[in-house]
Amino acid sequence: MKSILSACRIRLILLLVLPSGATWSQQLAGRVMHGEYQPLHGVHVFVPALMQGTATDSAGYYTLDGLPQGTLTVEYRFVGFATVVRSVSIGIGRTVLDVTLEPEELELKELIATAESPGAELNRATLSVSSLEPEELEKLRGQTVAEALSHLAGVTTLTTGPSIAKPVIRGMHSQRILVLNAGVPQEGQQWGGEHAPEIDPFAPVRIELVRGAAGVEYGVGAIGGVIRLEPRELPVVPKVAGSVSVNGFSNNRQAAGSALLESAVRVLPGLGWRVQGSFRKAGASKTPDYVIGNSGFSELNGSLALGYKGDNFVLNSYYSLFNTELGLFKGAHIGNFDDLQRVLQRGEPSVQYEFLYSIEAPKQTVRHDLFTLSGHYNLGSGDRIEMQFGLQQNHRQEFDAHRRYGNPIDDPAFDLRLTTQTFDVKFRSFPRGSYFGVIGLSGMNQGSVNVESGYLIPNFRALTGGTYARGTWVRQAWTVEAGARLDHRWLKAYPRVNQRGPYTRVTHSYTSLSGVVGTIWQFSRFWSVSVNLGTAWRPPGVNELYNFGVHHGTAQFEIGSSGIGGERSYNLDMTLRHVGRNSSLEVSAFNNWMNGYIHLFPEPEPRVTIRGTFPSFRYEQTDALIHGLDGVAEFSFLGFLEFRAQGSVVRGVNRSTGMSLILMPADRLTLSKVLNLPNLGRFRSSEIELESTFVRRQIRYPKGVDYADPPDGYSLFEVGYRVEIASGTSTIQLGLSVQNLFNTVYRDYLSRFRYFIDDPGRNVVFRLRLPIG
Amino acid sequence: MQTLSYKPVFLLLVTMLLPLTFLACDSTEPDEGPGEEELITTITLTLSAGDMTQTVSATDPDGDGTDFQIETITLASGTTYTGSVELADDINDEDITEEVEEEAEEHQFFYMVGGQASGRVSVSITDKDDNGLPVGLEFTLTVTDGGATTGTLRVVLSHFDEEPKNGTDQSDETDVDVTFPIEIQ
Numbered sequence: 019m020k021s022i023l024s025a026c027r028i029r030l031i032l033l034l035v036l037p038s039g040a041t042w043s044q045q046l047a048g049r050v051m052h053g054e055y056q057p058l059h060g061v062h063v064f065v066p067a068l069m070q071g072t073a074t075d076s077a078g079y080y081t082l083d084g085l086p087q088g089t090l091t092v093e094y095r096f097v098g099f100a101t102v103v104r105s106v107s108i109g110i111g112r113t114v115l116d117v118t119l120e121p122e123e124l125e126l127k128e129l130i131a132t133a134e135s136p137g138a139e140l141n142r143a144t145l146s147v148s149s150l151e152p153e154e155l156e157k158l159r160g161q162t163v164a165e166a167l168s169h170l171a172g173v174t175t176l177t178t179g180p181s182i183a184k185p186v187i188r189g190m191h192s193q194r195i196l197v198l199n200a201g202v203p204q205e206g207q208q209w210g211g212e213h214a215p216e217i218d219p220f221a222p223v224r225i226e227l228v229r230g231a232a233g234v235e236y237g238v239g240a241i242g243g244v245i246r247l248e249p250r251e252l253p254v255v256p257k258v259a260g261s262v263s264v265n266g267f268s269n270n271r272q273a274a275g276s277a278l279l280e281s282a283v284r285v286l287p288g289l290g291w292r293v294q295g296s297f298r299k300a301g302a303s304k305t306p307d308y309v310i311g312n313s314g315f316s317e318l319n320g321s322l323a324l325g326y327k328g329d330n331f332v333l334n335s336y337y338s339l340f341n342t343e344l345g346l347f348k349g350a351h352i353g354n355f356d357d358l359q360r361v362l363q364r365g366e367p368s369v370q371y372e373f374l375y376s377i378e379a380p381k382q383t384v385r386h387d388l389f390t391l392s393g394h395y396n397l398g399s400g401d402r403i404e405m406q407f408g409l410q411q412n413h414r415q416e417f418d419a420h421r422r423y424g425n426p427i428d429d430p431a432f433d434l435r436l437t438t439q440t441f442d443v444k445f446r447s448f449p450r451g452s453y454f455g456v457i458g459l460s461g462m463n464q465g466s467v468n469v470e471s472g473y474l475i476p477n478f479r480a481l482t483g484g485t486y487a488r489g490t491w492v493r494q495a496w497t498v499e500a501g502a503r504l505d506h507r508w509l510k511a512y513p514r515v516n517q518r519g520p521y522t523r524v525t526h527s528y529t530s531l532s533g534v535v536g537t538i539w540q541f542s543r544f545w546s547v548s549v550n551l552g553t554a555w556r557p558p559g560v561n562e563l564y565n566f567g568v569h570h571g572t573a574q575f576e577i578g579s580s581g582i583g584g585e586r587s588y589n590l591d592m593t594l595r596h597v598g599r600n601s602s603l604e605v606s607a608f609n610n611w612m613n614g615y616i617h618l619f620p621e622p623e624p625r626v627t628i629r630g631t632f633p634s635f636r637y638e639q640t641d642a643l644i645h646g647l648d649g650v651a652e653f654s655f656l657g658f659l660e661f662r663a664q665g666s667v668v669r670g671v672n673r674s675t676g677m678s679l680i681l682m683p684a685d686r687l688t689l690s691k692v693l694n695l696p697n698l699g700r701f702r703s704s705e706i707e708l709e710s711t712f713v714r715r716q717i718r719y720p721k722g723v724d725y726a727d728p729p730d731g732y733s734l735f736e737v738g739y740r741v742e743i744a745s746g747t748s749t750i751q752l753g754l755s756v757q758n759l760f761n762t763v764y765r766d767y768l769s770r771f772r773y774f775i776d777d778p779g780r781n782v783v784f785r786l787r788l789p790i791g
Numbered sequence: 792m793q794t795l796s797y798k799p800v801f802l803l804l805v806t807m808l809l810p811l812t813f814l815a816c817d818s819t820e821p822d823e824g825p826g827e828e829e830l831i832t833t834i835t836l837t838l839s840a841g842d843m844t845q846t847v848s849a850t851d852p853d854g855d856g857t858d859f860q861i862e863t864i865t866l867a868s869g870t871t872y873t874g875s876v877e878l879a880d881d882i883n884d885e886d887i888t889e890e891v892e893e894e895a896e897e898h899q900f901f902y903m904v905g906g907q908a909s910g911r912v913s914v915s916i917t918d919k920d921d922n923g924l925p926v927g928l929e930f931t932l933t934v935t936d937g938g939a940t941t942g943t944l945r946v947v948l949s950h951f952d953e954e955p956k957n958g959t960d961q962s963d964e965t966d967v968d969v970t971f972p973i974e975i976q
Contacts, residue, residue: 349963351964352963353962353964357964361963369955467821512820625855627854627859628849629854630968
């Protein structure tokens with residue numbers, strides 16, 4: 019205790035020495051409390067304009083001397099609590115300001131309330147973390163979650179034609195990424211590159227992206243990163259309000275819309291609800307030269323939220339439904355390897371397709387139901403218990419063009435149902451001295467059933483359980499965290515012998531540790547540096563164990579290896595952050611050592627079948643290293659001109675052979691300029707944005723493994739205009755933008771259909787958002 | 792107030808754990824149902840010259856090449872054979888030949904001779920679809936005079952689902968692609 023106090027004094031003296039200029043004699047004093055009776059000791063009280071600060075004493079009191087008269091902004095920052103920023107008018111003599119702090123709701127420190135506070139931003143997390151706030155998401159509405167996320171540094175998309183996009187974080191995707199939806203891990207079917215995450219892009223959430231291994235916090239599978247979808251807080255005011263969004267996209271003639279209504283309940287204070295629904299309907303996309311036949315989609319989603327906030331507890335329930343039907347480009351449905359060679363030589367589709375909204379086979383339909391129940395209970399001591407339960411079912415049907423008896427459009431080739439229950443219970447301590455921590459238990463029960471005989475993955479049952487503890491220590495400019503987690507997975511699978519043979523029953527079990535140590539050092543008012551060393555693991559997926567057959571679209575024969583073990587990542591991440599008055603910067607360097615990295619390795623002999631010859635690949639393990647650099651820098655000049663630069667570099671190497679890893683994203687750089695225009699009558703906050711994206715050709719790839727060399731690099735340009743129109747008390751938001759402005763012909767290396775088609779051409783996007791109530 | 796608020800917490804716990812109890816017994820054990828996926832497992836060529844008839848087949852019982860067996864075609868020099876081809880799905884006990892006949896406008900067989908036999912053996916398709924384009928379920932195979940040699944006969948069945956069939960080009964969707972060894976005596 020004593021040492022903390024003396025350290026505070028040293029810092030106070032230092033800070034008081036720093037500011038130059040005249041001295042003033044006004045004083046600001048007050049008390050910082052948690053609730054009504056609990057004083058907070060060691061809260062940082064800071065006046066950014068004067069670079070002057072202090073800390074509260076053991077009774078929660080603080081005094082700031084030598085202040086000028088006038089209005090000042092004061093920050094109150096304390097670990098585990100949401101930072102409060104207050105504007106105070108300093109009169110002659112002594113001004114009193116008492117403040118109450120509330121514990122933070124989110125596990126990672128919340129950004130919304132503290133956007134103006136550089137301290138919070140600089141001390142956000144020891145790992146590299148970014149977020150897309152609801153207002154930023156609004157600018158990207160109508161696109162998939164993966165496409166929205168690709169606006170963040172280090173994220174690219176793995177696409178299978180225009181209708182399927184998966185997020186790739188620092189070169190990793192699918193089962194190496196965890197999606198956390200309303201607090202529970204989203205358990206969809208991520209068996210292949212053509213299986214996109216099942217998420218409503220209009221869902222009223224903020225999205226948080228964690229780059230790198232985060233196994234302690236999020237459990238098995240969080241090797242490459244975590245995408246957190248956090249539903250917005252429910253309203254507390256009993257007034258029905260909401261919004262309607264309408265989008266139009268010219269390229270695929272897509273119409274999309276969403277409506278939302280929410281309110282608190284007058285007769286039962288503390289009870290709030292929200293209803294939301296959305297749709298997207300698109301026809302075939304167009305490249306600059308031709309229509310991509312059968313690439314339309316049709317999506318219908320909705321969600322319901324109901325929550326109650328009591329005196330010392332909170333209970334929230336959330337249900338969401340995702341429903342999609344999407345077509346796959348017909349020309350990618352090939353028979354064998356010779357067919358692929360013919361397509362590659364031709365360079366474009368053999369047929370001129372017409373624009374159509376209708377979807378034919380090959381197609382997929384996916385329905386995902388998710389229900390979560392979460393709550394926390396505040397113990398009298400300030401500690402709290404948090405609980406979460408999730409129940410979800412994913413139903414995926416894949417329709418093949420014509421390898422079926424009967425009608426291919428009604429009769430799926432694959433029909434998989436995955437049901438998952440998850441729970442998580444944790445105890446989160448109230449800060450004691452400079453420490454606070456979390457201990458928890460979590461579990462998952464999962465079953466997957468093949469309804470049809472078509473065999474992609476075997477039926478399986480998996481049970482996973484884990485326990486974890488994590489602690490954080492904060493003193494002055496330093497934050498140190500450490501944690502460990504133990505998980506066990508038991509898997510029972512029913513694979514067939516060689517796809518058509520009799521069913522067998524095999525059980526596997528895996529037990530392993532995850533760990534993290536990290537630190538943040540805020541070495542100046544505007545700068546911090548953080549280092550995080552984390553280790554995470556994942557057991558092999560059922561597809562990696564038991565796949566057996568031809569992968570459509572790429573004519574490759576994939577063979578699982580039932581003997582392979584888990585994959586482990588040791589990830590070292592270093593992040594430099596800067597938040598200034600007119601500039602900000604976040605740059606991360608990462609080194610991810612992957613032991614037992616599971617990948618498809620070409621077999622020496624191709625597979626010869628009655629349908630022809632297929633190159634054959636088997637799931638194998640090797641040691642790999644994925645490393646790189648990503649970051650974003652922003653500057654604003656004179657308040658009306660903003661510049662932003664964002665880039666990412668990823669390198670993947672097979673440590674045993676020295677060869678590059680396949681499908682690593684190419685180097686990319688995005689530059690954007692925003693010009694804020696002056697308000698004109700009812701037209702407010704209008705801005706023009708110019709964005710250019712430069713992608714290099716991927717020159718690091720394993721030679722002789724892929725069917726075609728990586729495509730050339732490309733540059734894309736986008737221009738957009740956004741405006742808010744005041745109408746009475748409400749504001750209408752309007753946006754118009756043109757993507758791929760010059761209708762550039764290009765193919766991205768991470769487009770799985772790059773063997774067959776170009777990526778889509780110019781797209782004019784219209785967005786309108788009307789408030790209700 | 793303090794005591795009252797424990798009740799919702801208890802309820803919360805119960806509601807959370809309730810679904811676990813009734814869903815945990817769901818079975819994932821697979822049903823042993825019949826295979827329904829269309830799969831060509833056997834291709835049989837029938838070659839007749841005079842009163843001599845031979846059938847040669849290639850069978851891939853799992854469709855994935857695991858036990859793929861291809862028989863050798865034995866031909867006599869200076870002979871013209873009348874040929875036909877049949878396809879079967881032995882797993883579902885279906886005759887695929889009929890399906891190809893019914894959708895003749897969307898299918899075509901291609902016969903390609905390779906190796907040393909390439910100058911000696913020629914195949915010409917004798918049947919036509921409703922558009923007057925070759926189908927290839929029926930053909931004649933001619934072997935010119937000469938000594939004994941070996942080679943291959945590659946049989947490809949193209950499916951024209953998207954691309955129009957023009958009688959000469961293969962499609963990008965191959966249903967069958969088998970290379971039979973040839974021995975000319």
